[in-house]
Amino acid sequence: MARLFGTDGVRGIANSELTPQLAFEIGRAGAFVLTEGTHRPKIIIGRDSRISGDMLECALTAGLTSVGAEVISVGIIPTPAVAYLTRLYSANAGVVISASHNPVEYNGIKFFDKNGYKLPDEVENKIEKIMKEKIELPVPTGTGIGVRRECAEAQRDYIEFLKSTIEGDLKGLKIVLDCAYGASSTTAPILFKELGADVILYAAEPLGEKINVDCGSTHPEKLQELVLKNGADLGLAFDGDADRLIAVDEKGNIVDGDHIMVICGIYLKTHGKLKNNTVVVTVMSNIGLDIALKQHEINIVKTKVGDRYVIEEMIKGDYSIGGEQSGHIIFSEHNTTGDGEITALKVAKLLKESGKPLSEISSCMVSYPQVLVNAKVKNELKFEYMRDEDINREIEKLKNCMKGEGRVLIRPSGTEPLVRVMVEGKDHSKIKAMAKELAALIEKKLN
Structure with a gap:
């Protein structure tokens, strides 16, 4: 059995790689490890809208109850809602059935x-x-077997919590919401309408067969079109489980996680709320973020890719904001994981307070072109590039060519037989050629 857990839980094709039997076994083992010694532990379980969710929730629940757990099902609801509700309901653990931004299968x-x-x-x-x-x-056996119950209040409890993360309302803003046919469909439309925004909805039903298909944070093209068509102030796109957000400004331009962290980091500093004057990002964040934050004398701490590593660093250093370019943003004052709806509220509120268009606010950061090329390398050889003199000599040569206005990042894939070569700099055609040449060298030397 290969390593089961990846950078964000267990993931695979439902009913093929992630089978009901495996879900049952994960439920048993997970409940035992997380609640060992607790009589009748309480475990919250939620899911996104994808059609395999029913099957896996039944199997997972069977595993949890088979070791005596009380399972509280909160239905189709965002991943960060489960993190919050686990605390709110004083549960022993929470579990989410979701493949986030991945396709429906x-x-x-x-x-x-x-x-x-x-x-x-x-x-x-x-x-x-x-x-x-x-x-x-x-x-x-007997009365020792666990039970399952449904919690009808979960959605409302989470919406009220989200409202508490900002002051005032969003009246006067026209906002297009893209809910990716996913979990945010059950909360975001209600939330933004109750806060007074003029809301236009897209992909805002929990339709499991359509989740993330030509919609959501990984496919914002339709959102861009709707923002322009409706003359909206802002577009907000969530992924399938709503733990990430990508925004669109009034001109139809993408405002990614890096830009959001910059504008929110500057805002927090201006209002004396940026703990230890630091923003936590991953190594994949654009060099434009570094430049923008340094111009405002804000410190940067970098982690490896994965929002849980960002969170670990935030806890260690007592920082208030961190996240990823993909739109996982953590506001530690409010939640313990990336929360797309909190991020959306922060951006919308900042927009209303400033009275300025998002295009102007986000112009404080200029993104440098990034090129990513994959080098195919056997899994057992993926880390050998660090010991190869020719490869390291070429990396140093490329770094010197950029003269501090770009960078080279080599990252072995955690799940595939690939070494990812990322080159960043001002000239797109130049860095594209650099990335291709370096990837070819890595393939040649390591195979």
Whole structure:
């Protein structure tokens, strides 16, 4: 059995790689590790809209209740809602069935601990150890078997929480919402309408067969079109489980996670709320972010790719904002994971307060062109580039050519037999050629 947990839980093609049997076993092992020693532990379970969700929720619930857990089903609801509700309902753990921005055929399972945080590697390893080694777990009978109940208040509790993250309302703003036919369909339209915004909806029904298809944060083209067509102030696109957000300004331009972190970081600093004067990002963030934040004398801490690594660094350094270019933004004052709807509210409120168009606000950061080229390399050789003199000599040569106005990033894939070569700089055609040449060299030397 290969490593089960990836950078964001367990993920695969539903009913093929992620089977009901596997979901059952994950439920048993996860409940045991996260709630060991607790009599009748309480576990929150939520999911996105994809059609395999019913099947996997039934199997996962069977696994959880088979070791005595009380399962509270909160239905189709955003991933960050489960993190919040786990804390609100004093549960022992939370679990989400979702494959985030991936196509409909995929699904996934990820856990939150009792404090609403994603699991560290060592806890995931304990769950995997039980499954791999087939360690015997308690098998309660009679009244010791767990039960399942539905929570009708969950959606309203989460919406009220979201409202509390900003002051005032959003009256006077015309906003297009793209809910990706996913989990945010159950909350975002209600939230923004109740806050007084003039709301135009797209992909705002929880239709599992359409989730992320030509919509959402990874496909914002229709949103851009609707913003221009309707003369909207702002477009907001969530992914399937609503833990990330991509915005569109009034001119139809994309405002990605890097831009959002810059404008929110500057706003927080201006209002004395940027803890330790720092924004946490990953190594994939655009160099334009570095330049913009340094111009405002804001410090930057970088982590490896994955929002849980951003969160770990935020906890360690007591920082208030961090995230990824893809739109996972964490506001630690409010939630313990990336929350697309909180991010959307922050951007909308900032827009209303400033009285300026988003295109003007986001112009404080200029994105440098980025080119990503994959080098095909066997899994066992993916890290050998670090020891190859020719490859390292070429990397240094490229860095010197850029004279501090670009960078080269080499990142072995965590799931595929690939080494990803990312080159960033001012001249797109130049960096494209650089990336292709370096990827070709890596393939030649390592195969």
